[in-house]
Amino acid sequence: MKLLEYEAKGVFSDYGIRIPKGFVIREPEEITAHLQEVGDAVVLKAEVDVGGRGKAGGVLMVDSTSAVEKARELFSREIRGVPVREILVEERLEIEHEYYLSIAIDRSSKQPVVLFGDTGGVEIERAAKEEESAIRRALVSPLLREVPAFLMRELLAGAPADIAPVINNLYRIFQEKDAMLAEINPLVTTPAGVYAADAKLIIDDNALARQGIEVNRDLSEREREAERHGFSYVELDGTIGVIGNGAGLTMSTIDLIDYYRGRAANFLDVGGGADQERVMHAVRLVASLPSVKVILVNLLGGITRCDEVARGIITAGVDVPVIVRMAGTNEEQGRRLLAEHGYRMVDSMEAAVRVALEVGE
Amino acid sequence: MIYGDRNLGVIVQNITGRQGRFHTELMNAYAREVGWRGIVAGVAPGKAGMEVDGVPVYNTVKDALAEHDATASVIFVPAPAAGDAIMEAAYAGIELAVVITEHIPVHDTMKAIAYAKLHDCTVIGPNCPGLLSPGECKLGIMPAHLATRGEVGVVSRSGTLTYEVVDELSRAGIGQSTVVGIGGDPVIGQTFVDALARFEEDPHTKAVVVIGEVGGNLEEEGVRSTDLPVVAYIAGVSAPPEKRMGHAGAIIEGGEGDARSKVRRLSEVGVPVAARPSEIPGLVLELL
Numbered sequence: 001m002k003l004l005e006y007e008a009k010g011v012f013s014d015y016g017i018r019i020p021k022g023f024v025i026r027e028p029e030e031i032t033a034h035l036q037e038v039g040d041a042v043v044l045k046a047e048v049d050v051g052g053r054g055k056a057g058g059v060l061m062v063d064s065t066s067a068v069e070k071a072r073e074l075f076s077r078e079i080r081g082v083p084v085r086e087i088l089v090e091e092r093l094e095i096e097h098e099y100y101l102s103i104a105i106d107r108s109s110k111q112p113v114v115l116f117g118d119t120g121g122v123e124i125e126r127a128a129k130e131e132e133s134a135i136r137r138a139l140v141s142p143l144l145r146e147v148p149a150f151l152m153r154e155l156l157a158g159a160p161a162d163i164a165p166v167i168n169n170l171y172r173i174f175q176e177k178d179a180m181l182a183e184i185n186p187l188v189t190t191p192a193g194v195y196a197a198d199a200k201l202i203i204d205d206n207a208l209a210r211q212g213i214e215v216n217r218d219l220s221e222r223e224r225e226a227e228r229h230g231f232s233y234v235e236l237d238g239t240i241g242v243i244g245n246g247a248g249l250t251m252s253t254i255d256l257i258d259y260y261r262g263r264a265a266n267f268l269d270v271g272g273g274a275d276q277e278r279v280m281h282a283v284r285l286v287a288s289l290p291s292v293k294v295i296l297v298n299l300l301g302g303i304t305r306c307d308e309v310a311r312g313i314i315t316a317g318v319d320v321p322v323i324v325r326m327a328g329t330n331e332e333q334g335r336r337l338l339a340e341h342g343y344r345m346v347d348s349m350e351a352a353v354r355v356a357l358e359v360g361e
Numbered sequence: 362m363i364y365g366d367r368n369l370g371v372i373v374q375n376i377t378g379r380q381g382r383f384h385t386e387l388m389n390a391y392a393r394e395v396g397w398r399g400i401v402a403g404v405a406p407g408k409a410g411m412e413v414d415g416v417p418v419y420n421t422v423k424d425a426l427a428e429h430d431a432t433a434s435v436i437f438v439p440a441p442a443a444g445d446a447i448m449e450a451a452y453a454g455i456e457l458a459v460v461i462t463e464h465i466p467v468h469d470t471m472k473a474i475a476y477a478k479l480h481d482c483t484v485i486g487p488n489c490p491g492l493l494s495p496g497e498c499k500l501g502i503m504p505a506h507l508a509t510r511g512e513v514g515v516v517s518r519s520g521t522l523t524y525e526v527v528d529e530l531s532r533a534g535i536g537q538s539t540v541v542g543i544g545g546d547p548v549i550g551q552t553f554v555d556a557l558a559r560f561e562e563d564p565h566t567k568a569v570v571v572i573g574e575v576g577g578n579l580e581e582e583g584v585r586s587t588d589l590p591v592v593a594y595i596a597g598v599s600a601p602p603e604k605r606m607g608h609a610g611a612i613i614e615g616g617e618g619d620a621r622s623k624v625r626r627l628s629e630v631g632v633p634v635a636a637r638p639s640e641i642p643g644l645v646l647e648l649l
Contacts, residue, residue, distance in 0.1 A: 105467065107577050110474050110548050142471035178468050180547070206440065207466035247545060248519025248574050251596040256637055258599035267600075272463060272520070300521040300528075301504060328504040328524065329387070349525060350639050 238263025279312025301328020484550025511536015553583025
């Protein structure tokens with residue numbers, strides 16, 4: 001889960017990384033009370049979870065006299081389709097130089113990678129593509145608690161030495177906060193020291209519980225329901241409801257619908273070891289989508305048992321036609337149960353998709 | 362076959378859990394069918410002295426290995442304790458850990474894999490269905506009846522999609538040497554590169570099917586690293602573009618992780634890419 005900028009900056013500050021003075025407002029008038037804390041030259045930043053926020057007009061440089069008016073303007077705007085509910089008001093830093101710093105996971109070497117560039121800012125990706133040396137990288141063993149000094153020297157090259165503690169603090173955050181990505185772009189030097197002018201922190205969804213983070217993003221009723229049951233669920237714009245087990249098989253099913261010029265209404269992965277109750281909730285959830293004309297259930301048993309799946313479909317008892325393709329563990333019991341209740345079983349994935357397309361038309 | 366044969370002695374960690382128990386029974390049924398040694402011991406803290414499907418249970422991996430000759434472990438330990446279970450296995454001398462558990466925090470996975478490497482323990486997974494060498498052994502949860510013995514390797518990031526492909530291959534009369542699910546998590550012990558290197562050393566494997574998904578560039582890295590003939594299939598070509606992980610994702614992976622550009626890059630290095638799972642057998646036959 002991606003934290004908002006001010007949430008990430010709060011974490012950075014807790015770990016001793018300097019951040020600009022600032023405060024968060026939810027109404028334009030709230031600015032006045034705190035403005036003296038940040039000075040005359042301020043930055044207004046829309047706290048929305050979108051990339052390219054600056055280019056989309058979500059960051060405004062203003063002075064204290066026009067701050068309230070500009071904040072009102074920003075609150076009335078949508079940034080790449082996302083309404084602005086919170087604005088971070090910050091002091092404007094006296095920037096000497098901008099750097100790029102991030103820590104991510106290098107999938108191929110299976111360990112954290114620290115990336116450091118002598119030029120930060122919005123053009124960083126282009127710079128990295130054009131010139132490989134624009135970004136230096138260091139792989140760090142996940143068994144270490146800090147970046148070894150020799151790697152730190154390679155990363156910094158000629159950059160100021162007081163950036164080193166920032167890198168180590170960010171590395172601690174990365175490990176201790178279960179981050180998938182910790183990024184400071186730009187990391188800036190000022191006469192008052194090194195500051196994180198921006199902050200990005202993505203927390204591993206599998207670690208939210210132990211980090212004590214509650215997910216409270218804007219979810220629809222159905223999305224909330226899906227989350228309650230632990231389904232991976234995405235709504236699409238077609239008419240064929242899709243329930244699968246495993247992300248790969250479910251995606252592949254949707255690809256196949258697309259191949260035959262149909263359109264899936266959703267992606268729903270019930271996950272491993274789906275039992276009767278989970279399958280029942282999945283079928284009811286997808287059937288509740290108004291656009292759904294037919295539901296295609298494509299399940300291959302490994303850790304999932306077909307007899308449980310069959311009972312789940314039967315107890316769901318929805319009005320929409322359900323086309324079932326199952327194979328794997330306890331397949332025969334599942335097949336028999338479904339047949340007894342008049343559900344249509346199809347033998348292959350391709351055939352199931354074609355039948356679903358026919359029924360859905 | 363790769364990673365082991367019918368002589369492989371295997372333990373199951375968390376053998377007393379619902380999944381551990383269920384799949385121990387299935388693995389042992391397979392062992393009896395093909396003459397593999399199968400599951401020789403189980404581990405569950407505090408449950409020493411119990412039996413599961415006739416298999417003796419021990420409190421620790423160390424205790425189990427003191428009494429039994431085993432070099433591999435299948436791990437069904439719940440996510441919060443799974444990283445620790447991998448390290449316990451590696452420390453006790455297990456050479457191959459197959460981790461079925463899903464939802465393990467990625468930092469736990471990274472640490473456990475790095476630690477296992479120090480103890481010369483190979484980790485497959487996590488969040489994977491394990492491996493199946495038809496006629497030899499089955500470590501994990503793959504439905505064995507779909508597979509047939511033969512000369513084509515299968516390596517996949519998916520679970521169930523792998524079964525689909527194995528089913529297609531078997532129906533077309535194409536047997537498999539080993540089917541390995543390497544797992545769908547961002548960090549996995551054996552990547553495509555690692556598995557393909559093993560297949561390359563295996564005299565029984567003549568070609569490999571690579572099954573990938575959206576995200577990352579490990580599929581491409583894998584097929585570039587091998588001399589074996591490869592057929593690929595990538596799931597997710599019709600999926601809306603994945604949410605990007607800041608700038609770092611793009612910089613590290615040097616391009617988009619979406620399925621369409623992945624298919625294009627695989628095609629560019631001369632790998633036939635199937636548009637549907639059902640096209641895979643035909644493409645494999647062209648290579649053999």
